[in-house]
Amino acid sequence: EADIYQTPRYLVIGTGKKITLECSQTMGHDKMYWYQQDPGMELHLIHYSYGVNSTEKGDLSSESTVSRIRTEHFPLTLESARPSHTSQYLCASSEMKGAYEKLFFGSGTQLSVL
């Protein structure tokens, strides 16, 4: 069973606020991801990390930033939230299963920006 945790589960905030979505995993995985997902849509990759001090932008343009100071911790920050940021944010870590990569997801943060 995956041990990857996201907080908060739900967040309702006003426009212009700065927020940080937390993600932690206890599996010692090097690679971690942040996805954004809306109902009826695919998971869009917004950030990923190969390990400590490594961060990369995904294929979906995002105004968020991430950091990876510790292996287990991969927080995502929005400096100034807008209604267009309303979405579900999913954090994942991965391990190689033979030749393929298996992702383990947290429970997600449902963000609503008013």
Next chain:
Amino acid sequence: DQQVKQNSPSLSVQEGRISILNCDYTNSMFDYFLWYKKYPAEGPTFLISISSIKDKNEDGRFTVFLNKSAKHLSLHIVPSQPGDSAVYFCAASFSGGGADGLTFGKGTHLIIQP
């Protein structure tokens, strides 16, 4: 352009019957395919995978079939149970894992009717 396509946004199946979820892909370089299951307000969980060198993989009630020449795979659930009601995502990967992980489809919402 979407590389992994799930053309049925939703599917309704009677309890006890077979559920068949379909997925098409365009990139013939994909080496692995995975299915994830997602409940509302939860993160996706891994269900089953298949290598491109195989045409079938079975795990309990779940079987995935791959038709490489048609670039098509399907997930069969037999018999369908109420707890199977969820969104199912098809995902594709390169051998050794790609730089940005898995490529996901938009998902199919499976509804199991009593």
